[in-house]
Amino acid sequence: MSTLDDKDFYESEDPIWNPAIHAIPVPGIRKMVNLAANMEDVIHLSIGQPNLPTPPHIIDAASRALYAGQTGYTMDAGLPELLEALAGYYGQRYQRPLSPENILVTTGATEALYLALTATSAPGRQFIVPDPAFMLYAPLIRMNGGVVRHVPLRPELGYQLDPQEVIDAMDVNTYAIVLNSPGNPTGTVYPRETVEAIVEEAAYRGIYVISDEVYDHLIYDGLSYPSVLSCCSDLDHVMVVSSFSKTYSMAGMRIGWLMASQGAIKKLRRYHMFTTTVANTPFQWAGVAALNGSSDFIDNMVAEYSKRRNRLIEWVDQAPYLTGYRPQGAFYLFPGLPEGVNAANVALRMLKEIGVCTIPGDTFGNAMPNALRISYSTSIAQLDEAFERMIPWLKKQDWE
């Protein structure tokens, strides 16, 4: 693996480091963003968080909590008011009764994923992970000795997942399947039939579905969102993860959660206490305000991102060598370059030669080293400017 030669991360042979640390790759994102930080006039199509300001009523709630002295620890599972609000919110959204005991509040979805994957991964256990996928999953599984079995997403089908391929990959060593819809880096939303087929077969075989739903509100074209929570008959074999980061522009406030059976939550609560103790208290109060407040912010954000997505689709269609599709969620498009073209080199050259920062496909797995992740979490003016630079540059290339 080329990432293992990265000098600054693996520089010493100091025996102090647990070999598991070597399962963590050097993220392609960091390399690109660090390089861009030393350059002027860079357009970032690399952003993984909303670029809209957090709604004022949420900021006010955080600030009120701070002034009211809400600066101590909460209960280990989370602030009771937030657990209640989340249970009510999901119960209503998916007509699935949930109790606070089904929920654990974490430091972002990242901690929830960390807990779910590292509490279940063990040597020899197989985890099915789509490829391409968000870069956290495979390393967290491998750190604890688990084996990642990749199931490819099909670029020619807009990166959809074939449920039959997932089912065919399940065997006696399979412990869990990781799903992420809408997906990072593809923006693909799996249809209900796909989610149901996987969840049903997994439950039948006693395999867990770990579902990362952080983009569950960034859904376009009026689509209704098929959450795993709305596709399972009970919570016995599911862990559903989400957060406030993307939905309310609260990424830096670091509040996420995990929903599962009460038995699973009990186990994870203990692990959570030994990992981060509790999530940030004042921002849990901000989360209560987010859930109890108006949904105007989300509606406006979806309308705005939908416009940006449409513009990006047009630009990708016009750009030589890029093959696009119509993503229905999140804020990414993952267009392919011709097969055999190394997108890591392309991304580096585009950054250095025309000041456009994208993220190469090899950051998200092995399947698409010829793709670029383009984030449209930026203004339409910036998207226009980026493609006005990229199109003449792409025209000059002579790839087959």
Ligand SMILES: Cc1ncc(COP(=O)(O)O)c(C=O)c1O
């Ligand atoms: C698919 C996916 N899951 C999880 C996260 C992390 O979310 P959080 O900020 O809640 O930790 C991200 C952030 O980019 C993401 O894209």
